[in-house]
Amino acid sequence: MDHHFVQVADRAIEVLDPAAALEFVSDPGFGGITMFVGRVRDLNQGREVAGISYDLYRPLALARFTEIAEQTQRECGPRLKLYIAHALGRLAIGDLAVVIAAGTPHRDEAFRACRLAIEAVKHTVPVWKQEHYTDGDSEWSEGRSLRDADGSKQG
Amino acid sequence: MDIELELFGVLRGLEPGDRLRLPVSGATVADLRAALATHAVARWSRISPQLLGSCAFATPTNVLRDGEALPADGRMVVLPPVSGG
Numbered sequence: 001m002d003h004h005f006v007q008v009a010d011r012a013i014e015v016l017d018p019a020a021a022l023e024f025v026s027d028p029g030f031g032g033i034t035m036f037v038g039r040v041r042d043l044n045q046g047r048e049v050a051g052i053s054y055d056l057y058r059p060l061a062l063a064r065f066t067e068i069a070e071q072t073q074r075e076c077g078p079r080l081k082l083y084i085a086h087a088l089g090r091l092a093i094g095d096l097a098v099v100i101a102a103g104t105p106h107r108d109e110a111f112r113a114c115r116l117a118i119e120a121v122k123h124t125v126p127v128w129k130q131e132h133y134t135d136g137d138s139e140w141s142e143g144r145s146l147r148d149a150d151g152s153k154q155g
Numbered sequence: 156m157d158i159e160l161e162l163f164g165v166l167r168g169l170e171p172g173d174r175l176r177l178p179v180s181g182a183t184v185a186d187l188r189a190a191l192a193t194h195a196v197a198r199w200s201r202i203s204p205q206l207l208g209s210c211a212f213a214t215p216t217n218v219l220r221d222g223e224a225l226p227a228d229g230r231m232v233v234l235p236p237v238s239g240g
Contacts, residue, residue, distance in 0.1 A: 038240050054239070055164050057232055059215035086239060098240050118240060126213070126232075127239030128164030140165040143236030146211035146218050 003073065003081050006065035008058050011089035016096040025081040025103030032110035036118045038098035040091045048134040053090045054097065057126040061086070068120040072102075076113040080104050084117060086127060124149060156229055158187055164235040165206070169199050184212050185221040187231070210235050 005024050009016050018037055025033055040052050065084045073080050083101040091097060098121060102113035121127075122144075129141040162173040169175075179190045195207050211218050211234040214226050218234065225231070 055167065056239075057161075057163055057213070057234065060213055060218075060232070060234075063216050122240035123237070125239050126163065126234050126237055128235060129238040130164075140235075141238035143164075143238035145209040145236045146213075146234050147209060148220060149211070149218065 004066060004069035005083045005085075006062055006069065007085040008056060008061060009085055009087050011054075011087055011091055011095070016085050016087055016099045018096070018099055018101070021083040021085065021099050021101035024083045025101045027081060027103055029079070030081070030103040030105055030110075032105065032107035033101065033103045034107075034110040034114040035099070035101040036114050037096060038118075040093050040095050040097055042093045044131060047131075049093065049131050050134045051090060051092050051095075051132045052097065053130040053132065053138075054086070054088050055128040055130065056086065056088045058088075060126050064125045065121070068117055068124070071120070072113050072116050075116060076102075076104065076109045080109065080113055082113060082117060084121060086121065086125070156182070156225065158190075158225060159230050160191070161230075161232045163232065164237075166202070166210075166233055166235055169202070179225065182224055183221065184219045184223050184225065187212060187225060188221060191233070206235065 042049050069082045072082055081103040085099045087097050100114055100118045102110045104110040130138055132138045158177050158179050160175045167173050177190050179187050195202050213232050213234055
């Protein structure tokens with residue numbers, strides 16, 4: 001489906017590319033482009049963070065990315081290009097963890113599509129974050145349960 | 156039937172290769188959940204019942220609810236609460 005691009009980027013071999021995202025969602029008929037870039041920050045809940053490791057179940061994550069793109073298109077209209085990419089592996093402070101970009105004819109749909117997509121990625125995709133702290137400790141983030149979540153299907 | 160489970164996130168490191176073969180007496184996800192809870196009580200001291208209860212079970216394409224049938228190929232993954240982005 002050429003209106004959607006989804007990707008899992010293994011940090012050991014590639015990095016997320018916002019320029020590629022912008023290029024993908026661009027179109028001569030699109031006057032509105034929005035992008036969300038999630039980066040690893042150096043502080044979380046008062047603890048100094050040295051880095052983050054992202055674990056991910058790739059087959060289901062890619063399937064969910066596609067479902068999110070299709071759902072976003074249903075809500076924001078057919079004239080939408082959407083780019084969803086998430087990192088896998090060990091990231092340092094400032095590294096890119098997620099890139100979402102949306103292109104539409106006007107700004108309202110572009111903002112809405114980008115917001116819908118990033119919220120769905122954060123809450124419904126099988127990705128897990130392990131924070132590594134400067135004191136040498138590491139901890140998995142608590143996260144949100146997918147048990148009986150909307151993203152699950154019958155049959 | 157036996158179910159081959161793959162473990163992710165906070166469950167990594169609990170079993171060699173992050174995989175577990177578990178005999179399940181029953182044919183639904185609920186039966187698998189009960190079997191895993193029994194296994195966890197015996198073997199996974201750092202995993203609380205609350206955390207295990209918040210885990211989901213999935214195939215490569217779907218998260219399955221407790222009342223659904225286990226897949227014929229016996230391969231599933233355990234998904235702890237997610238925290239992407």
